[in-house]
């Protein structure tokens with residue numbers, strides 16, 4: 001799949017409705033690496049394995065769960081992706097972002113995304129939360145390349161405020177009230193799968209990024225194209241300070257993400273409860 005076709009989105013949305021006749025979601029949620037626990041808090045009305053949804057990508061190799069968890073959370077109807085797709089796995093940008101189209105087609109006006117990321121800002125600590133305020137796309141890819149169907153969104157979407165300012169403010173307010181350290185920051189996306197060189201970290205910091213990761217930007221581009229509001233979170237799982245760099249292990253990244261997960265859950269639940277429809 002190299003670009004989104006309206007007919008495919010429609011077919012996938014119909015299949016979800018088939019499995020979940022009771023729900024009209026207003027919020028779509030994409031959970032990042034090690035951050036899946038939030039899905040356990042949803043009062044579930046349907047869980048739909050990705051292979052049941054036409055045109056949805058699914059992982060044949062990995063033991064990822066790969067399912068949509070649909071139901072209510074903090075009084076709102078939500079659909080959450082348990083298992084997300086990364087470019088480094090070999091999926092196209094269109095495949096990675098197809099689920100966002102389906103969320104929009106089903107009624108979601110808001111997308112909440114999270115990820116585990118490397119910290120470039122020397123004032124941040126491991127386990128801190130970053131409310132994403134803006135991003136830099138260094139993927140060399142874009143899910144919006146290709147013929148544009150105006151039913152999905154405009155040819156040249158603007159990115160003046162890709163991350164909704166009011167939702168950012170609410171998230172930061174909730175963080176303060178809950179005694180959780182959260183910063184506002186810029187996320188830069190790279191494809192991975194390797195972590196970056198010292199020279200690359202120095203470069204990424206110099207161009208204005210606070211956190212670096214291998215996801216999120218494709219999904220956000222499609223959400224903005226589709227007219228959705230976006231709220232994005234990074235968890236700083238490792239520090240990427242070029243002059244004091246330590247080797248990172250993926251186990252360590254997962255451990256830090258797991259430990260910080262509760263903070264993210266607290267904030268997301270509160271935000272959903274207080275954001276209104």
Ligand code: HPA
Nearest residue numbers: 116117118195212213214
């Ligand atoms: N670089 C890219 N992605 C990451 C990193 C990193 O240092 N840490 C967690 N995800």
